[in-house]
Amino acid sequence: MKPLDDRRAIWSLVFGPSLTLAVAGAFLLLAVSGIQIPAPGLFILITIVVSAGHGGAVAGYLSAAIGIGCCLVLLPDPELSFTPDREFRLQGMIVLALLLPFVVGYLRNRVARRLEAERAMRERAEAANRELLTLRAELVRHAKELERLATTDDLTGLCNRRHFLALAADALRQHGREQRPLALLIFDIDLFKSVNDRFGHDAGDAVIRHVAEVCRGEVSGSDVLARFGGEEFVLLLPETTGEQAVARAEAMRRRLEATPFEVRGAEVRVTISIGVSEAAAEMECIADMMKRADQALYQAKHNGRNRVQHVRRGSPRSNNGAAAAVAA
Numbered sequence: 001m002k003p004l005d006d007r008r009a010i011w012s013l014v015f016g017p018s019l020t021l022a023v024a025g026a027f028l029l030l031a032v033s034g035i036q037i038p039a040p041g042l043f044i045l046i047t048i049v050v051s052a053g054h055g056g057a058v059a060g061y062l063s064a065a066i067g068i069g070c071c072l073v074l075l076p077d078p079e080l081s082f083t084p085d086r087e088f089r090l091q092g093m094i095v096l097a098l099l100l101p102f103v104v105g106y107l108r109n110r111v112a113r114r115l116e117a118e119r120a121m122r123e124r125a126e127a128a129n130r131e132l133l134t135l136r137a138e139l140v141r142h143a144k145e146l147e148r149l150a151t152t153d154d155l156t157g158l159c160n161r162r163h164f165l166a167l168a169a170d171a172l173r174q175h176g177r178e179q180r181p182l183a184l185l186i187f188d189i190d191l192f193k194s195v196n197d198r199f200g201h202d203a204g205d206a207v208i209r210h211v212a213e214v215c216r217g218e219v220s221g222s223d224v225l226a227r228f229g230g231e232e233f234v235l236l237l238p239e240t241t242g243e244q245a246v247a248r249a250e251a252m253r254r255r256l257e258a259t260p261f262e263v264r265g266a267e268v269r270v271t272i273s274i275g276v277s278e279a280a281a282e283m284e285c286i287a288d289m290m291k292r293a294d295q296a297l298y299q300a301k302h303n304g305r306n307r308v309q310h311v312r313r314g315s316p317r318s319n320n321g322a323a324a325a326v327a328a
Helices: 002-032 040-055 057-074 086-151 161-178 192-199 201-216 242-258 286-302
Strands: 182-189 224-229 232-238 261-263 266-268 272-278 308-312 315-319
Touching (some): 002 040, 040 086, 057 086, 086 161, 161 232, 182 192, 182 201, 182 242, 182 286, 201 224, 201 261, 232 242, 242 272, 272 286, 286 308
Antiparallel strands (some): 182 232, 261 266
């Protein structure tokens, strides 16, 4: 890039003087030939202006020197003179030739500074715009992160309690309007305290994550799986009847029971007890539906754990599984 810039600088310097020399030489040849051109000095001044505007003050003064030399030849000699009052026009030509490069150079530099200032302002505006776009992206990312923190359980990645209750309330209202089936499962880990006592709370957290991962495999469509607190989970099943919910719960219980899990090299058998309820006309809020599922969960625990219990209209019905809970 540097040799190219050097060639451009040399071209800017020699273009104007070369133009002035060419015009002056043409005028001298025409004058010697006896061809008169009106106001030749005006053309010379124009070339000086072009030279100063294109190449700066140095090029302008070189053109002025060439133009003044031409005028000294043209104006003093009566035979080569184009106009009367040779001395006055010679003096005027010299003064203008000396002033024009300075004036044009000053104006050229002023315009260049203004253009540079505008360019710098555009660059600052573009930089500010890029910074604003970056900040906007950061704000969007932070907003998404805040939304995730507000709706997601950190340990399992499932819905948290607050988000689940909001979604469940909406689903129950839709059930009331459209009379579509809606079921709910509440389940917790059997004998979870024994895991914490034997292996510590880190192992307990690992068991909770294990249960969440296995149960997540049974979730589909518009189902909502959430960690409700501690070792307790809840699963909302839209478009699902009570009988279908019992079948889903039993499949989830069997899958978890059959999935091995190790804690510090010891194999731990993890099981869950599940309470099932379904939406009914007398239920005014999601708490009523959860209360009935919680009653069913209590019955499952009372009947030996690791089983599914369905409560409907106050009539408990049990789907018995193995009676084992959590064992090494």
